[in-house]
Amino acid sequence: MARRFFVGGNWKMNGTKESLEELITTLNTADLDDQTEVVCAAPSIYLDFVRSLLDPRIMVAAQNCYKVAKGAFTGEISPAMIQDCGADWVILGHSERRHVFGESDELIGQKCS
Template sequence: MASGRKFFVGGNWKMNGDRDSIGALVQVLNDGEFNPAETEVVVSPPMVYVGLVQQSLRPEITVAVQNCYAAAKGAFTGEISPQMALDVGATWAILGHSERRNVFGESDELIARKVGFALQSGVKVIACIGEQLEHREAGQTAEVLYAQMAALFKTEPLELSAWSNIVIAYEPVWAIGTGKTATPEQAQEVHHQLREWLAANVSVQVAAETRIIYGGSVNANNCRELAKQADIDGFLVGGASLKPDFITIINAQS
């Protein structure tokens, strides 16, 4: 990319799949053509399948967990630690996803602790932020996103070096799984605003180097126009990552 930021495409499989369907999807990914030098690809299966996917997937594609807690071990029923993720071959974690915030009630403070601990533990983070439809309609998108960014990265202050292990995923909540997508111009405007926030609140270098990806009903039909935008460095893909069309999305900027 002209920006020097390597294109990044993540596939969030959410709570979907079984051995047969995941095996077929892995085969599609193993057979699919893309240039790993130009695009970084990460997929995130349900936790019970992470080890299976990591062992059977081509090495150019890495694996993420969909969540991890802010502790290495302990009495936290139902949770996993970053250390466990690493133990089964996952090197990334998706944290702060709108479904964790809005379905499971995770607070900014909890998400910040999880992000900080994952990074300290050696797990890279796809950190998700996004506004609700009412915020968008009230013209409060930037205000909401800046508050989420501030909470994530000031609650747990990060060393500047940690930013090389973070990807910011902007996911407008009103566009997730709804079939609605921000226009390329709307998405670019928000991504540019987020980059300006990073420059003002972290550093100009971090703003220039941090990848900011878009998520929200990305598909094979809209990915190329989105990928043309200067500040959109890739995608976090939900439903479309479960289909062969995911290969088209991976190649959106080529």
């Protein structure tokens, strides 16, 4: 079976609702190849907003998550919360999380469990 081509865009800590609406309009009107999987990683605060406007053919990803489903972890987001917003992907182990926030291989592994 042939593998599908994958294109992902990480929006990092950029965008406002207004600017994201413009970007989403551009993506929604683009001529996308059905054999290409397209995923947009939006800031967590905008996951639900992006999913509600983005063409369902384009998947949504979170940019990070924590290692547990729930609890007293201020500012974190769980995989269940990500799914509840309609996102099916999450970026883990990004170089910025490792270098800026000091995330270790061990912690990233725990997030995958």
